[in-house]
Amino acid sequence: MAIPDSELILNKDGSIYHLNLLPDHISDTIITVGDPDRVPSVSQHFDSIETVIQKREFVTHVGYYRGKRLTVISTGMGTDNIDILLNELDALVNIDFVTREPRSLEERINLRIIRVGTSGALQADIPVGSHLVTEHAVGLDSLMQFYPLVETGLEVEVAREIQQSLQLDYRPYCVRGSDLLREQLGAGMIAGNTLTCPGFYGPQGRVLRLDLRLPTLIQQFQQFRHQSAEGEFRLTNFEMETAGYYALGRMLGHEVVSLNAIVANRASGEFATNSEAVINDLIAKTLARV
Ligand code: URA
Structure with missing residues (x-):
């Protein structure tokens, strides 16, 4: 059945509503960053840039890196934006915009989506x-209150x-994210379990002028352990998008990995004086591995 105009919203030029992109703008590998100003930090490494498009916080550059076509998109912050990003990226490759029908199982395309973002260590x-x-x-965050995500035993227990x-x-x-992409892109990096928070301050235990409902939030996260046959599970870092990517990636059938540049440490109270260099190194490492 054709998806109604109110659900699959297309702009006058046929592009999808928020991302403002056409199916042809999507390469099989997508690199995402939070900050719109960071898109050029990725595309500056490209051999050539063929398309630059912006709508709201979604800035897209499409180009070639060492002969491989890549799409880099900024998302802004938070899993509410990741809901838009993943649904619209999936629509661009898995819904026929003329008939408005989802593609058949045999025609379905699985994207590789690589998030490169900043994070605070716990x-x-x-x-x-x-x-x-x-x-x-x-x-x-509350995103998965609205989708029937299927979780494994370990995931539910944690x-x-x-x-x-x-x-x-x-x-x-x-x-749990894609093992394949984690091995390909995360080689030599610290492997961790990331807490995706619906905010930067209270939800990550930061106090400026407001008290916290749970004053010991940080310590509780730091001390959290779950023992299973797979070993000890601990929480390693905070950010604001990864769980949305992993959950929607699983549901839509896309391979997703989240790479984090650690710019703060909440145990020591440090913030990186060279945070731009830390993220730029991660961008260069990511590109060399795609
Ligand atoms: N991003 C976050 O969400 N938290 C941090 O501490 C650093 C980056």
Whole structure:
């Protein structure tokens, strides 16, 4: 059945509503960054740039890197934007914009989506300036209250225990990312379990002028452990998007990996004086591996 105009919204030029992109703008590998100003930091390495498009915080450059066509897109911050990003990217490759029908299973395209973003370490042994690849992402945001995500036993157990320890009214969600992409892109990086938070301050235990409902939030996250046959699970770092990527990537059938430039350490109270260099190194490393 054709998807109605109100659900699959196309602009006058046929591009998808928020991303403002046409199917032809999508390469099979997509690199995403949060900050729109960081898109040129990726595309400056390209041999050539064929397209530059912007709408709101979604800036896209399409070009070639060492002969390989790549699309780099900025997303802004938060899993609400990742809901838009993943649904619209998927629509661009897996819905026929003329008939408005989803493509058949045989025609379906699986994208490789690589998030390159900044993050704060929770544990003292994860230094500022390091690069971390996310194995499991735990979402403290509400995005998965709206989708029937299927989680494995370990994922459900971890999420339940975090809910109990924080006395949350809802169960967070936990998703393991693509093993293949993690091995390809995260080689030599610290492997960690990332907490995706619905905010930078209170939800990450930062106090400026507002008190926290849970004053010991940081310590609880730092001390959280889950033992299973797969070993010990601990939480390593904070950011604001990864769990949305991993959950929607699993549901839509795309390979997703989150690479984190560690710019803060919440155990030591440090913030990287060279945060731009830390992220730029991660961008260069990522491009060399795509
Ligand atoms: N991004 C976050 O969300 N938190 C940090 O501490 C650093 C970057």
